Amino acid sequence: MNALPTAAARPLADRRGLALALLSLLQFLIALDVTVVHVALPSIGAQFDAPTSSLSWVVTGYTLVGGGLLLxxxxxxxxxxxxxxFLLGAALxxxxxxxAGLAPxxxxxxxxxxxxxxxxxxxxxxxxxxxxxxxxxPAERAKALGVWGAISAGGLVAGVLLSGVLTELLHWRWIFGINVPLAIAVLLITPRLLPADGPRTRTERLDLxxxxxLTAGPLSLVYGVVEKAPAAVAAGALLLAGFVLVEARTRHPLVPLAFFTHRxxxxxxAVTVLLSAALSTAFFLLTLYMQNVIGLGPLQAGLAFxxxxxxxxxxxxxxxxxITALGLKYASLVGLVCTAAGLAWLARLPDGGAYAADVLPGMLGVAAGMGVGLLALQNAALHGVTEDDAGTASGVQRSVDQLGGALGLAVLVGTAVKGTGGAAATGADGFRTAFLYALVGIAAAALAxxxxAPNQRQDEASQPVS
Structure with missing residues (x-):
């Protein structure tokens, strides 16, 4: 059998397309694991005899640690x-x-x-x-990030589908087991498609x-919100304030505060935080509403997405x-408007609703807003990156996306559960309230x-990096 061509032997154009597919595959698995646990949680709780409050960490622990360490x-x-x-992260x-699949x-x-x-x-x-x-x-980067974003977003939706299928037909452990062979494939193929990194020329200390x-602060905040512990909320706020002080005083900050002077x-x-909070909340609450209020089964709820x-x-x-026609600012605004329209529809959910009339229109609005808004904001967050700060800019964007989603989920889902009297309740008062609060957040994001924000045209949307 002939060996695969090395990176040096392939034309650059061929390697770039294959490399994009490989990078997107791992991101698909990463996104998949955000939602793949939702339908499986009752089975996990039954096996380990765990209360709902403890099970919530199976969901939020992943996104909070990931978001906190992304910078x-x-x-x-x-x-x-x-x-x-990339290889080290894929191996871990x-x-x-x-x-996780073998956890006792x-x-x-x-x-x-x-x-x-x-x-x-x-x-x-x-x-x-x-x-x-x-x-x-700029144009090819927007398209490449579009492919990456589409595959990543597909992982979020596929997680719900796979969770129901694997839990019902096999076992909940397989929701984690499917990652292993695919991640190993990424580890084996990546060195053949991407050139090796150059020699290290910088020896800065890491801001541990x-x-x-930044990791402990959001964890403490979410714990305080979920467990209704004001002391933990206060501690989380103090930890985040400490993060700002450390970044201002250390010689080698995790992210230089001057980075945020780029308007x-x-x-x-900042807008991504509010949009991600609304989107994560809507995604989770729609799953809950379809199962607990409408009465769909886990697999039916997955297919409904x-x-x-x-x-x-x-x-x-x-x-x-x-983005080409409107610029980054107004393309992002289109996404926010679509999201707001979807949330406004969902904020009127009845106690005994129907999927086609009450859920689907709002769901489509939120989906359109997610696709347009997050991708346009992602391009804006990478505006003007260079060889020196491309990783930092990427880490900031992914971090605010995940932390905003996790914190929004904790606050707004807590509102929904409180309003309905518990996760298994059949009323929709709490759902309506949560979607309304999410709508207020989107309105604030649009105003900001x-x-x-200045408007960047497509030819200014990204600067070539050296």
Missing amino acids: LGGRVTDLLGRRRM FAAASLA DLPTLVGARFAQGAGEALASPAAMSLIALLFPE PGALL VRAVAN LPFCAALFLAIAVTPRL LLVA
């Missing part, structure tokens, strides 16, 4: 090499997935989920910055205290053209975008 991952990527960190993600108890499973998040924190910013450098021209504070990036990341997936992919496909 460190971005910085490590810039300092130690993009391919090197594969090992942690295997540990809930603490081990939660620990494995934390480790999965750490693997993501290395792999995602490395992949995103590799894409930015492989596709330096900053990374610890396009700063506004894009197929129109969502189709609308999302269509929105992502047209977003590069919207209109007032504070």
Whole structure:
């Protein structure tokens, strides 16, 4: 059997397409694991005799650790090499997935989920910055990020479908086991498609205290919200304030505060927090509403997201053209308006609703907003990146995306559960309230975008990196 051609033997254009597919595959698995546990949670709880409050960490622990460490991952990527960190992150993600699938108890499973998040924190910013450098021209970068975003978003939806299928037909452990062979394939093929990193020319120290504070702060906040512990909420706020102080005083900050003086990036990341909070909440609550209120089974609820997936992919496909025609600011605003329309529809959900009339229209609006809004903001967050800060910019964007989603999920889902009297309740008062609060957040994001953001045309949307 002939060996696969090495990276040096392939034409650059061929390698870039294959490399994009490989980078997107791992991101698909990373996104998949955000949602793949939802339908399986009752089975996990039954096996480990765990209460709902403990099970929630199987979901939030992954995104909080991943989001909290993404800035460190971005910085490590810039300092130690993009391919090197992508491979290390993929290896950690594969090992942690295997540990989760074999976990003998809930603490081990939660620990494995934390480790999965750490693997993501290395792999995602490395992949995103590799894409930015492989596709330096603005138009081709927008298309490449569109492919990456579409596959990543597909992982979120596929997670719900696979969770029901694998849990019902096989066992919940297989929701983690499917990651292992695919991640191993990524590890084996990547060295043949991406050139090795150059020699290390920078020896800056890593800001480990900053990374610890940025991870512990959101964890404490979410714990305080979920467990209704004001002291934990206060501690989380203090830890995040400490993060700002550390970043301002350390010689080698995790992310230099001057990074946020770039107005396009700063506004894009701030708006992403609010949009991600609304999208994560809507995704989770729609799953809950369809099962607990409408009465769909797990597999039916997963299949009900197929129109969502189709609308999302269509929105992502047209977003590069919207960016070209409208610029980043107004393309992002289109995404926010679509999201707001979907949330407004969902904020009127009846107690005994129907999928086609009450859920589907709002679901499609949210899907369109997710596709257009996040992709346009992602391009804005990478505006003007260079070889020195591509990984940092990618890490910041992914971090605010995940932390915004996790914190929004904790606050707004807590509102929904409180309003309905529990996760198994059949009323929709709490759902309506949560969607209304999410709508208020989107309105604030749109106002911030209109007032504070300059509009970048497509030819200015990204600067070629050297």
